[in-house]
Amino acid sequence: xxxxxxxxxxxxxxxxxxxxxxxxxxxxxxxxxxxxxxxxxxxxxxxxxxxxxxxxxxxxxxxxxxxxxxxxxxxxxxxxxxxxxxxxxxxxxxxxxxxxxxxxxxxxxxxxxxxxxxxxxxxxxxxxxxxxxxxxxxxxxxxxxxxxxxxxxxxxxxxxxxxxxxxxxxxxxxxxxxxxxxxxxxxxxxxxxxxxxxxxxxxxxxxxxxxxxxxxxxxxxxxxxxxxxxxxxxxxxxxxxxxxxxxxxxxxxxxxxxxxxxxxxxxxxxxxxxxxxxxxxxxxxxxxxxxxxxxxxxxxxxxxxxxxxxxxxxxxxxxxxxxxxxxxxxxxxxxxxxxxxxxxxxxxxxxxxxxxxxxxxxxxxxxxxxxxxxxxxxxxxxxxxxxxxxxxxxxxxxxxxxxxxxxxxxxxxxxxxxxxxxxxxxxxxxxxxxxxxxxxxxxxxxxxxxxxxxxxxxxxxxxxxxxxxxxxxxxxxxxxxxxxxxxxxxxxxxxxxxxxxxxxxxxxxxxxxxxxxxxxxxxxxxxxxxx
Numbered sequence: 016x017x018x019x020x021x022x023x024x025x026x027x028x029x030x031x032x033x034x035x036x037x038x039x040x041x042x043x044x045x046x047x048x049x050x051x052x053x054x055x056x057x058x059x060x061x062x063x064x065x066x067x068x069x070x071x072x073x074x075x076x077x078x079x080x081x082x083x084x085x086x087x088x089x090x091x092x093x094x095x096x097x098x099x100x101x102x103x104x105x106x107x108x109x110x111x112x113x114x115x116x117x118x119x120x121x122x123x124x125x126x127x128x129x130x131x132x133x134x135x136x137x138x139x140x141x142x143x144x145x146x147x148x149x150x151x152x153x154x155x156x157x158x159x160x161x162x163x164x165x166x167x168x169x170x171x172x173x174x175x176x177x178x179x180x181x182x183x184x185x186x187x188x189x190x191x192x193x194x195x196x197x198x199x200x201x202x203x204x205x206x207x208x209x210x211x212x213x214x215x216x217x218x219x220x221x222x223x224x225x226x227x228x229x230x231x232x233x234x235x236x237x238x239x240x241x242x243x244x245x246x247x248x249x250x251x252x253x254x255x256x257x258x259x260x261x262x263x264x265x266x267x268x269x270x271x272x273x274x275x276x277x278x279x280x281x282x283x284x285x286x287x288x289x290x291x292x293x294x295x296x297x298x299x300x301x302x303x304x305x306x307x308x309x310x311x312x313x314x315x316x317x318x319x320x321x322x323x324x325x326x327x328x329x330x331x332x333x334x335x336x337x338x339x340x341x342x343x344x345x346x347x348x349x350x351x352x353x354x355x356x357x358x359x360x361x362x363x364x365x366x367x368x369x370x371x372x373x374x375x376x377x378x379x380x381x382x383x384x385x386x387x388x389x390x391x392x393x394x395x396x397x398x399x400x401x402x403x404x405x406x407x408x409x410x411x412x413x414x415x416x417x418x419x420x421x422x423x424x425x426x427x428x429x430x431x432x433x434x435x436x437x438x439x440x441x442x443x444x445x446x447x448x449x450x451x452x453x454x455x456x457x458x459x460x461x462x463x464x465x466x467x468x469x470x471x472x473x474x475x476x477x478x479x480x481x482x483x484x485x486x487x488x489x490x491x492x493x494x495x496x497x498x499x500x501x502x503x504x505x506x507x508x509x510x511x512x513x514x515x516x517x518x519x520x521x522x523x524x525x526x527x528x529x530x531x532x533x534x535x536x537x538x539x540x541x542x543x544x545x546x
Contacts, residue, residue: 068104071097103159110157141240144330148242155250167254174235178255181231185259188223192216222314224259225266226321232263236330244333267333270319273311274340281347281386292388294355297348301341351387358382358392367403375400376523383515397519404492404542417444421457430464438465439536442494462495465535479503480534491533491540498534504543507531520545 071093078086151170154163171178196216232243232251243251248264277291277300291297296306303320305313323341328334358378361367367375379396382389424441427434442461479487479500489504490497505513507529508522516522521544524531531540 068097068100106159110159110163140242140332140335141330144236144240144242145245145332147240148245151241151254152246152250155246155253170239170241170254171256173239174255177231177234178257181228181255182257182259184227185224185257188227189220189259192220192223218314221262221266222318225263225270225318228257228260228263229267229322230325232260233325233328233331233334236334237328240330242331242333244331266315266318267322267337269312269315270322271333271337271340273315274319274337274344278340278343281344291344292386294348294351294387294389297344297351301344301348347386351385354378354381354385354387355389355392358396362392362395362399367399369403372400372403375403380523380525393519397521401521401544404544421445421461425457425460425464430468434464434468438468442536458495465496488545490544491531491535491538492542492544494533494536494538494540496533496535499531499543504531516543 074093075090075097078090081087081090151166154166157163193216229244235241235255236243244264244267246254246264248261251264252258252260281292290306290308291300296309299306300309300311300316301320301323303317305311305316319337319341322337325334327338361371361374361378364371375396379393379400382393382396421441424434424438430438438461442458442465445458445461479485479502480498481500481503485500485502487497487500489499489501491499501513504516504522508516512522521542524539524541524543531543532538533540
């Protein structure tokens with residue numbers, strides 16, 4: 016009975032269609048071949064409506080084995096109607112499968128992330144937003160899917176007002192830039208091509224669109240829980256119906272690349288040093304100005320500085336990565352400024368004493384081990400530290416008996432290797448007990464006598480007491496002996512430490528470093544300085 020009623024309804028519809036067709040024949044002839052083609056496409060679309068196709072399929076399936084002639088005729092009509100639309104219906108099924116596969120893949124990845132847990136630190140974007148972005152991208156790429164129209168329309172409806180506001184701002188900015196381009200070309204007044212102005216306006220338009228659109232896209236991401244910036248440029252334009260977003264994807268990728276590249280250069284302490292390893296250069300970059308020596312596009316740097324003020328968005332992978340890298344640069348700048356402030360405060364003291372040795376040494380070590388490059392302040396700190404070291408090693412005793420013994424030792428015209436132990440002991444007493452600055456020449460004079468003994472034992476040459484091959488050019492402190500050559504010291508240092516020693520004219524032996532002993536007295540050196 017249902018099949019017979021369906022057959023009657025189809026016959027009635029066909030009759031009405033024939034009548035309407037005859038009435039419209041003249042109108043179609045007047046409108047020409049284009050409208051006739053459009054009518055055919057509309058008819059094909061109507062035939063491919065899932066509900067109609069499914070009705071024909073059910074009709075054919077239910078009546079295929081019937082012994083009733085009328086039902087068999089109805090089955091034939093249904094099969095005939097299915098033949099031209101089945102390929103399109105098959106394509107629609109395939110697109111549905113692509114969407115469902117995308118959902119299944121993302122569900123598996125989400126389950127794996129939840130099972131394994133988040134192992135890396137830092138800000139983690141919403142996995143749900145990333146998953147939905149990939150599914151939405153698949154829906155946009157397969158518009159014939161039966162899921163696409165309904166889902167995408169729902170998305171647009173939720174943010175329809177914001178989309179219109181964004182579109183209005185983008186068009187206003189584009190009109191303003193176009194007007195400025197025309198004015199610039201007109202001011203030349205020589206009739207030359209406005210190509211330079213056009214190219215500049217294209218670049219400017221892309222940057223302006225990015226600054227306007229990204230806050231909106233981040234807002235959409237949070238509201239819809241869909242990572243809009245993970246969609247391709249074509250997909251986001253199609254989804255929101257805003258063609259002005261075409262260049263936004265490339266721009267935000269450029270901004271992220273610039274910020275993360277500078278972060279990695281600072282973290283890895285590249286050699287030669289990167290241009291952002293000074294407070295002035297990093298401060299300029301963060302304020303949106305391209306520092307000297309940096310090859311970044313100025314519009315990219317300006318966009319990065321502007322987008323840094325946008326609200327955090329955990330539904331956007333881009334915003335999480337960008338925010339983390341930007342925060343690193345900002346905190347690094349604050350740390351550098353704080354270190355420079357402490358060093359400047361220490362250097363502002365008119366006269367440093369031996370009590371300042373630990374502070375100055377700590378500051379210099381912190382500066383040299385940091386990513387910051389400030390040659391002027393490093394040199395000033397190194398000079399001040401060497402001055403303090405000289406003061407701390409020039410402690411003299413005012414004891415009369417020690418003074419007598421020192422003068423007797425220095426009054427001896429000829430010295431030899433037998434005098435070495437006594438002079439060494441005397442030097443130790445002067446170094447540890449003396450606090451009279453007026454007698455600071457004692458220590459230097461005794462050291463010179465010790466040098467003289469060593470030179471005599473080395474065939475009269477100022478020879479390194481370690482290898483006996485090269486000239487001794489480095490002074491060990493606190494013993495103050497010029498007793499070792501650069502080659503021997505270099506064997507115990509890294510190439511970077513050797514370069515720093517030559518640059519600063521000194522080397523600080525850290526507690527965890529391999530000890531460097533003075534060849535004269537075998538005392539462990541705390542500092543090595545150029546003679």
